[in-house]
Amino acid sequence: MHPFRYVAASSIDEAVAVLREHGARARCLAGGTDILVQLRGGRYELDALVDVKGVPEASAMRLGRAGLDIGAAVPCYRIYEDAKVAAAYPGIVDAASLIGGIQIQSRASLGGNLCNAAPSADGIGPLLVHDATVVIAGPTGTRTVPVDGFCTAPGSTVLDDDELVVSVHVPRPPTRFGAAYERFIPRNEMDIAIVGVASSLVLDRSGKRIESARIALASVAPTPIVASKAAASLIGEPPSEEAFRAAGEIAAGEASPIDDMRGTIDQRRDLVRVLTRRTLALAAQRASAGAAR
Amino acid sequence: MTSKTEPKRKFRVVGTRPIRHDGWDKVLGRAAYGADVKLPGLVHGAVLRSPHAHARIVKIDTAKAEKAPGVLAVMTAADMPVAASQVLDLGEEVTNATYASDRVMARAKAVYNGHPVAAVAAVDLNTALEALTLIDVVYEVLTPVVTIEQAMAPGAPLVHDDLVGDDIGERVEHTNVAEHIRYEVGDPEAGFAEASTIVELECRLSRAHQGYIEPQTATAFWSQDGKLTVWTSTQASFGQRDALAGVLMRPVSSIKVVPMEIGGGFGGKIGIYLEPLAAVLSRKCGRPVKLVMERRAVFDATGPAPGGIVRVKMGVDDKGLITAATADIRYGAGAYPGAQINPASVCVFASYRIANARVDGYDIVINLSKTSAYRAPGAPQATFATETVVDEICRRIGMDPAEFRLLNASKEGDRRVDGPAFPRIGNVEVVEAIKGSAHYRSKLGPASSPAKKRGRGMASGFWQGIGGKSTVTISVNNDGVVSLIEGSVDIGGTRASIAMQAAEVLGIAAEDVHPSVVDTDSIGHTDLTAGSRTTYATGAAAIKAAEQVVEEMKNRAALAWETDAGNVRFEDGVFSNAVAKGQRLTFKELSGKLGATGGQISTTGVVNLRGSGGGSFAAHLVDVEVDTETGKVEILRYTAAQDAGKAVHPAYVEGQMEGGAVQGIGWALNEEYVVGDDGVMQNASFLDYRMPTTLDVPTIETIIVEVPNERHPFGVRGIGETGIVPPMPAISNALRDALGVRLTELPMKPGRIMAALKAQAAS
């Protein structure tokens, strides 16, 4: 393995300075559950690894009036162990509590999941259906971009070599909002999603119509994608099995899966149908349960 | 549960559950495994492996690597002797020294992806790994032979140009079929003519890896005086010594193999891989050299169980009696012959009494790593076909699967298709145990959601096991504790199960026997830990050594009491004088008097047991729930019944039964080698080679059946392997019950289940 420098940054500026110095040959380290495995596997060589866990903004989690800010290096367990966060963001908690296992969740971050930009990433779909945004810091200050569009290809993002993610902002959900994430794996843990589907919806005051909806798919395209036509088909519809089934059908058409050793095109489209329906049903159930509270 | 017919011998130690002798070291992390070896001057090695499954090696240039700073030695096949062709019998594996040599380091051709082509020793691992990138290998890539169909097609590329096949005694040149064997009894055609129902299925199976946690490792030191010491993780220290002697062309007595603790093997750690490379590197650099495999290499380049194609046909008359059966078993051996087709042929019909049967077995070479033993080697694949056929027959004729098995079960005196007649066996008893279980009598219950369906399946299985040679030395210390020295590597609690048998004879507690597993210079020849033989055969050697101790102790008591040795009785751990009431000494007390009566006692028990004594039968029952929208299978309940003869340490018997069932569940549902047309495995990691996790298996309920083995003083049978035989067909049968479709291809993964359901809906 190529020898590299390890820098435990204590501020955004310090982290950016090291990234600048080494360009493409430096990367950030959050939980390390992707990058250490990839380095050891010889996927690429680095000259520097910048640990961002000591950067205060990257390790903070704050629930405020405007929503939830999750520091880029906050490990999954901190998200699901916070009762208030868990109650307000069940879709995100679904993902945080199924990434890897207990050991992995004690290190793995949503920021790392996002920046690793795997087509199968479990954390990205829920962020998409929550309309989350990403706070990015670089040499010239910070900028904010939507999660939708952040990943550009497997392993690639809109980040420049000298930029890092500081945090993810998840807007406060409206009332009668529900979200859910489910993935299909042949085992019950420690596996890569053959398909993952995140859904969210907002019911109208009566609880009988869908006001708005979002659906995101993982493992069926080069990056996690938003199935906007499927979501649009739900507007004004009742939260019914038929409507969800129809949305699943449309979502299957929006997917562009491939055959690989983990699953086939047909199997993946079938799973999009099933999981879209199931996550929508769960999201609707959560939306009405939330409204009743 | 135990069988009730046997007049019970009273045991004091055997049948109890003491804490294992190696427990503390293992729980506290003190046990030393192969990779823990630390020696003065130790250096580290790395292996360069072929990225091609089939390629001629045109040139290897190691000059740059040799000059790199920190590099101490570089080797290729040119540094190894051309091993003379001779049979190496490693117990559960038989191979040829030429092939064994070629397998560990490619000479003219790389014949599997991951085939070593060169190795480096350097001051540290990173330097060795970097040096590999400096070695220049020129390959001429050849068309790989990946599937059995490709290998058997006319004009197929040849894995070995010089392989001479044996087609039931006929020599065949230019072939990939190394061997075709046949067993036949009665007249199968006439038997089928008598049948009123005939079922035939063709089953396909992927190769499956043992999945031991500890990768292969070897540390070697080749001293200037020509003595070679190898520290390794092996199931067969003496077998490795012999194989190394054959491959390195050295006298056996110049080699010492030190078996370290072993982190799983399941048959996969019988052969040699890194040992000869570490040895040659050590010879070249004069330092001890350590090699440790990476997981990718473990999948690519060690020996999983063969995949294959098995076709079974069976006929029954109106009463449900089997009239005839045939089997055609084709296994992909990997790059060298030896796919365990003989045990497959022995086991395929062993659970049934069949007067007319024929079995054809084909050992086929393909461009994948050479397969090895894996728990009941050869049996699970062949039995998958038989037991699914039996299930289909039961459905066609409307017979309960347990009743069918009881009606047709093989029993004492019945002949297997390969000839031998069974001695006393527990085939009927295990089926009865399942039939009487709470699980069998329970209702399946409704599925947990409308999209899900439930089903139940049963299957039988058999493994024969082996006997062989074992040596045990016992020394009595003056505090009444005995040291027990053995050559059997402890892979599943055998320190305990062997010590307990000695303790039983000596009338002392299991804790008062201190077992040690030693190297090949420190004990007489002992065959491998495999073939379900260790508790059975090394246990018998321990009993023999302990009996000699008792005889000698009687002499000493006679001396102390000034009486005839014939007057000394030994019962329940107490020596007494039959003619002088009150003269009594416990084993401990008498141990304290050994110094004064002629000195310390030590004895050696040597056995060479012919065969296993009938083998061990099992029957399994499983309930599954299938999500018909995703194809995901959940194992709801699982019960395994197996004949242990006499369970020495019941917890470890249960552990073996559970372990076998869990590995079988993995093979049934998700484990497979996904291999492309290029012969490269695409899922060579534990992430993508989907073994079950603890969340994927329920508690395995176990029923130990005890039908004593006539060949063992306590009735013990080897039980380590049979447990992996029934799970795959049991699960296929349960899926058939749940879904109405028959899955004949392993693994029965979700995509395959969905495809079967779609095909069913379409027809």
Ligand SMILES: Cc1cc2nc3c(=O)[nH]c(=O)nc-3n(C[C@H](O)[C@H](O)[C@H](O)COP(=O)(O)OP(=O)(O)OC[C@H]3O[C@@H](n4cnc5c(N)ncnc54)[C@H](O)[C@@H]3O)c2cc1C
């Ligand atoms: C056993 C195991 C099981 C797993 N199971 C799952 C699973 O079920 N689902 C799943 O989606 N993933 C899984 N993963 C992958 C991994 O755990 C997740 O992607 C995790 O969320 C990564 O987070 P991390 O904090 O460990 O990232 P790291 O490994 O630290 O970083 C990941 C990538 O993001 C970059 N990065 C990290 N932080 C920043 C930042 N602040 N700014 C810019 N770039 C940054 C790194 O440079 C690197 O390229 C598993 C991994 C393992 C080892």
